[in-house]
Amino acid sequence: MRYVVHVDVLPKEGILDPQGKAVEEALPALGFSGVEKVRVGKHIVLEMDGNSAEEVLARAEEMARKFLSNPVIEEFRVRLGGAAGEGRSG
Amino acid sequence: MRYVVHVDVLPKEGILDPQGKAVEEALPALGFSGVEKVRVGKHIVLEMDGNSAEEVLARAEEMARKFLSNPVIEEFRVRLGGAAGEGRSG
Amino acid sequence: MTIEPRPLYEELGLTAEEYGDILRLLGREPSREELAVFSLAWSEHCSYKSSRVHLAVLPTSGPPLVVGPGENAGVLDVGGGLLLAFKVESHNHPSFVEPVSGAATGVGGIIRDILAMGARPIALLDSLRFGPLDSARNRYLMRGVVEGISWYGNCVGIPTVGGEVDFAPCYSTNPLVNVACLGILPREGLILSGRGEPGDPVVLLGSKTGRDGIGGASVLASKEFDEEAEAKRPSVQVGDPFAEKLLIEACLEMREKGLLKGLQDLGAGGISTATAELASKAGLGIELHLDRVPLREPGMAAWEILISESQERMVAVVEEEKLREAEAIATRWGVGFTVLGKLAQKGRYRAFFKGKQVTDLPVRELAEGPTYRRPAREPEGRPIWLAGVPAAPDAPDEILAAAGKHSARDILVRVISHPAVASKRWVYEQYDQYVLHNTLRPAGLEAAILRLEETGRGVALAIDSNSRYAALDPFVGGALAVFEAARKVASTGARPLALTDCLNFGSPERPEVMWAFRRAVEGIAWAARAIGTPVAGGNVSFYNETGERVIYPTPVVAAVGIIQRLRGAAGTSCRPGQVILLVGETRPEFGGSLLQEILFGGLGGSPPAPQAEAEASLLGFLAELGNLEIPRVVVDISAGGMATALARLALTARGAGAGVRATLGPELEPEVWLYSESGARALVAVEASHLDRVEEVASRFSLPIRRIGEVSGRGPVSGLGLEVEFPPTRVLLRPEELSEALEGTIPKLLGSPG
Amino acid sequence: MGRPKVGVVVFPGSLDDRDAARALHLSGMEPVLLWHAERDLAGVDAVVLPGGFSYGDYLRAGAIARFAPVMEKVAEFAQAGHPVLGICNGFQILCEAGLLPGALARNSSLRFICREVWVRVEEETPFTAGLKGRVLRLPIKHSQGRYLPPGGSEESLAGVGKVIFRYADSLGEARPEVNPNGSVGNIAGVASAAGNVVGLMPHPEHAADPELGRTDGLPIFSSLLAHLEGKAPLAEAALPR
């Protein structure tokens, strides 16, 4: 079976996130007020083969821990999803 | 109500994604074979107030289109979620 | 009334006459692939069809030039078995659509031009034009363009050691991004096009081919086959500097081992243009098998493969028996290597796809394209590029009267904090200055200097333009761009050797624009001859207009020169005890000056008169100071006049805790001394003990020279930044005021801390 | 006795490799270029991981390079106590590989930054023998140079590494205003707990050539030479200038 895997990598809580801060500070001037706690990280999508969702997730998790994120400064989430993720698109 | 919004930004289909390519080519040497179609983009998490999920999503979508993504080369998905997204964490 | 659909050729940018020519050449209707190939090969960008007749006036041969225009880049012989390759290119339109990628791929493109000569690219320069920074859009464009150049240049490992940035409203809807690249190679490594025998394999090197940059030709998609591909056909190319770095190393290693007979970069028009050029220069035909092209996207059509502008690719001619060794090198560097086909006897351009021949074209006519003599007409009254720009007087009495309404201090601060004058540190601090271990003098003051390893010599390079002048008088604008670039190079102690030019104009279909183009080229040619520097090549960018807004004629000139002994290079920091000398003659010339713009918010009159003889003398004088190894700091005088030069000198004294004091004599009005933009001038700061020698050299070159001030060590303690005295008035800027005016302006306008 | 041999690892996308080799040569050592794909250090006495954008800095600077075959050998070499120096991208790779503590995040300005800075030497190592307290003028050029110690604070370095270089002013004062990238504690370079592995963001190899007028990086290479020739001066408490 072929699975689509999504990995979200974010700066760890407590670590200064200048990109998030820059976005947060820019938003009011663009007419978006009341937005807070912005954090900016990486989104990685990939396809891989596997026998079960469990197995694929486990492998993806290992990949994320060893390679796709840096545990000193980042945390990550792994999930299965549609080719470009669910939710609204643009 | 306070909502947590996740925005995933990815290079558009057909647009060269040097990062995705580099990651894909590196994986076999790390012992992860059979991984394909890797794309690397941005993941943005933020909190905002709103009266309904619909309304918040609509605003987040506008924000993503106008500011968080570059429509010439990127596409995005917006979704509501837990503080750090669902799925497995590390 | 029914509306006829536009014919396909027209949608692709070909005219009815051009299409007629194609029919005559082929004796039949062209295939879809052939039409695609023609539409690019015969585009203005690839064929120079409107500019060619005018470029003929440029001096393109002469001693240092080994290779002039026509090849991928000009090549100069700098002695000792060393050659320099040198060229400038524009990437204006892509940078407007997507500033980061547009500018980045512009850098990638010019690097490959240099590489195609067999040279190792060693330095980049960028000349940028944006609309005023009070607009968010212009700030976004400037930030993005600088980020793109920074990302690509730094990651590919080539220092960006100089450039310029200027602003005018006409660039709001059409910013300019011109990038020059300098490369170095041993004489025996030069790769000239035109080599190759029938049967020699043609190899595609580098990245896979996707649907990049072919949005413009989307009309070629046939409904049945390509509908799905439609959405995937981005017109914006994204660069991969990492891939380019590997491509450079692989190509240079092949060149060092003598494996390359021919080398050609892929730019506009992709495989089709590059391979047609390769064959045409060799006077041969070519056969290509498009099925072999490694694709990034499934299901690409033959026409897409032919004209795709995917980045980081080159084509090479490699002899059959050297293929293996070349392929091993490519593989080691992780660079794609595909034998696409071979050079062929007959002069036909033949491409095959899925067992079918998809093109069969005459190589020479394809590569040469048409030539136009478009109508050129001098504008009557205000030219179109000045529409919306208020007219302003340049008569000295009117300028002086208007200046009299402001305080002297106020004017001084406004001139030196004008965005054209203010320090571009915010920009060049984002560029690696040091990689490749030869930067003697990084960006920051006048021209940069790179060491030519193991020779004791150096190469100085600078890029310049003043489109305020060109807007008022394109001939003068072209000439003064040459003089200014040469002056900057000479200010380091180098003798200018050669030029390359990037000509940015509106639509050539406007007779006024065509006239301006012709005049600017004539101005460049005249000035280049006057100072004995041939034009080693360049680039033309037309259609820089959006709606009715046409950019100022913007001829950009880059110059390179050689410093015979690095020890003779001018310094970059003034020290207390130095005296400041003004070399050259100051006349009341305010047309196109910053003072005029500040006082009247407009442009008018005549730009400073170009002075061929005085400029040539000044260049000789400055190079002689280098030969004599007199310790000195030199700043040329250009936009903002002597005030700008004094302020820049003063800033260099900051590190020594010093400032600059100048005293203006009564012969001229203070505003003329400070803000006239007469050419052929420079400020030289030297120890008092060297004064006599410098004066002696000046008289040898028949140049007027006068002591105008000194570097004073009072510095932060007593608060001297820049002091200008013209009895009974005295204007004093404290060190922090001087820094704020020069260095605070651009970061403040961009809304980000320095 | 010949000149000591120092390996300079070349990854795809290494840029300051020849620059480092030149500085080593000018300082009296013999540079040996080591190819990333080889599991072989060619018998060198020390290793330098040079600056650049290995693998384009894609994903994170150093994230891909640290898995290169040569890195297995570099790790063994480091664990055996031999001197290893990571400059800029090399520092990033050493952190990613876990041979140095902490991580290098994006500059707080979010921009690439190239300028000359002052750095103060904090401790003696094979690369800083006799330099403690010295203030050196060195170029920096990076976009991911914000040093973050493993536990966030400088104290968390205790036991796993030490601070070797700090951004300072010309008098050696590590003031926040001269911090170019937001590094915790103005940290510009660190060493492993054992002290033989050192990483720094500034580029000593770009200030090691008298002909170019920048020489403050030379003492770092001279220190390595002295160390390799067994002449390293004993760590002495040099006075801050």
Ligand SMILES: Nc1ncnc2c1ncn2[C@@H]1O[C@H](COP(=O)(O)OP(=O)(O)O)[C@@H](O)[C@H]1O
């Ligand atoms: N876009 C740029 N890229 C790199 N260096 C730049 C850029 N703009 C200006 N500089 C550098 O800043 C210094 C001053 O340039 P500039 O302000 O253009 O001088 P001028 O006004 O005399 O032409 C020069 O060393 C120049 O190379």
Ligand SMILES: [Mg+2]
């Ligand atoms: Mg200029």
